[in-house]
Amino acid sequence: MTTLSGAARVSEVRGWLQAHPYVADALLALGTFVAVLIGAATQPHSADGRPHFGEREVHAQTLLLAALSCSTLVMRRRMPLPVLCCTTFFTVLGLVMDLNTGAPSDQRAVLSIATVVALYTVCARTDRSTSWRVGAATVLVITGAAMLFGARPWFAQENLGILGWSGLAAAVGDAVRSRRAFVDAIQERAERAERTREEEARRRVAEERMRIARELHDVVAHHIALVNVQAGVASHVLDKRPDQAKQALAHVREASRHALDELQSTVGLLRQSGDPAAPTEPAPGLGVLDELVEGFVRAGLTVELDLPAQTSPLPSAVDLTAYRVVQEALTNVQKHVGTGAHAWVRIARDRTSLEVTVFDDGGGQAQQAAVTGSGLGLRGMRERAAALHGSCEAGPLEDGGFRVHVRLPLQAAAEEGKSA
Known part of the structure; x- marks a missing residue:
């Protein structure tokens, strides 16, 4: 002492x-x-x-x-x-x-x-x-x-x-x-x-918030658009064709259930490691693209899918990004053009990159989706592509309709997955 x-x-x-x-x-x-x-x-x-x-x-x-x-x-x-x-x-x-x-x-x-x-x-x-x-x-x-x-x-x-x-x-x-x-x-x-550690932590938090915001936007915009279309069909044919109205309401129920499941999985990313209800389902990818397209077809949209056979598994980040790009592009067609449009989805892959192209005929009219919409969907697609060192091009076609083309390099995504 x-x-x-x-x-x-x-x-x-x-x-x-x-x-x-x-x-x-x-x-x-x-x-x-x-x-x-x-x-x-x-x-x-x-x-x-x-x-x-x-x-x-x-x-x-x-x-x-x-x-x-x-x-x-x-x-x-x-x-x-x-x-x-x-x-x-x-x-x-x-x-x-x-x-x-x-x-x-x-x-x-x-x-x-x-x-x-x-x-x-x-x-x-x-x-x-x-x-x-x-x-x-x-x-x-x-x-x-x-x-x-x-x-x-x-x-x-x-x-x-x-x-x-x-x-x-x-x-x-x-x-x-x-x-x-x-x-x-x-x-x-x-x-x-x-100071560098604090800045890095803030940057990572901002990137994570942006990623979750993109996921929520893609999930909500897609499923709510389908629910809106099917609810409109059910309301229109409820009195004259109750069987078709019942079928449309079943589609509404199925789309809302998928929306809730994906929202639960996305929000589950915010849970702590010790929380009991952590998501266990894998993230969606091109393997379930047929189910996604089928949902749009049931909503009245004509979609042609050109998907090559899988020779080797894609990096998880590329797989998810390609799925979200198709989902958002078809959602924009459904939202801005309606059920009278014809859409095409083409997936092409080589040794170095994966290319996703989605375009439509505009329902026979020139489309102004980029002008009339909020632009969040297109910005989300560009951010997803940029995160994987890829590119995203979107714009109206001369004969009417809209085209989205995304190129995702496979090597950069694989290296990022290893570093993570």
Whole structure:
């Protein structure tokens, strides 16, 4: 409990210092000033070979230069390069000037502590090229001044210490900058990946909603059109030919039952995996195209079907799309032309594609289905074909009637089925 409390307290203090950077830099400047004074008052060369603290007098000139140099560190974050220039200037000034006070030259070498802090700041907050150029120049200047005007001989430990600490400050600053850039890059990639996942999820949801909307439109439009036609026939012949009216009502009942079954299967796609009433029937395809055409024939539409023999099974997506295209095209004929039309359905298949063509004679008149209708059926057919990298062409014929031609590539659909 004590350890956790101490860690929480340290984290709280760190957060407060990050929120008040000038206070943190003022504390750093004060600590650096104290370190300079301790170094200046320490006797490094004693008879027993060990340093002794507080045995040397700190001269007023050294104290003044230390105060001026360390005070500039308060602005190290806002103006890193000017602060480095100031600390370097005061360090070199302390090494070069003949103070005529009897202060040993190794006492003034501790002024480089402020320069080391400023150099670290520059290397940590600028780019690599700038940090290496500025770092090399600073190391050469203060090390050269120390070896020329500092402690004797020129390779004294004080001079080598300035070289080591300044070089280490530049290297550590550059490493900290590189690590920050690496962490920022990882965070940016993670955020970008998260945005990409969210966009992909939204795209998949939109595609699924569009697919279900197409299925519902195809099912409802087809069966309701048949129900409407058969109900009209039953109403027309109810009094004079009750047997035919009864037959039409039976067709209405059968069409409505098929509509309910397909609606149940389509809406079942929205169920969760654990729901008890999941659909078990396969999706319709060209294998049951005869039943679809028979329903239109019973409604009074003349349909000729040209369906080649199945040599090999079609990809499920192509099979369903071809069935829905025929269903929607015949529904449009039933809706916009009526029972007096003659329609043809032709299915052609080769090694690379499946072609579905549905056209009618317009009941002897020019058809304007694309104009008078809502256009949702044609748009649904185009979307289905585009989803399988196919094409859909639809338009009126010169002699009257309407033609729908859809081409579905088999290879692209098979690859999509494998990837799914």
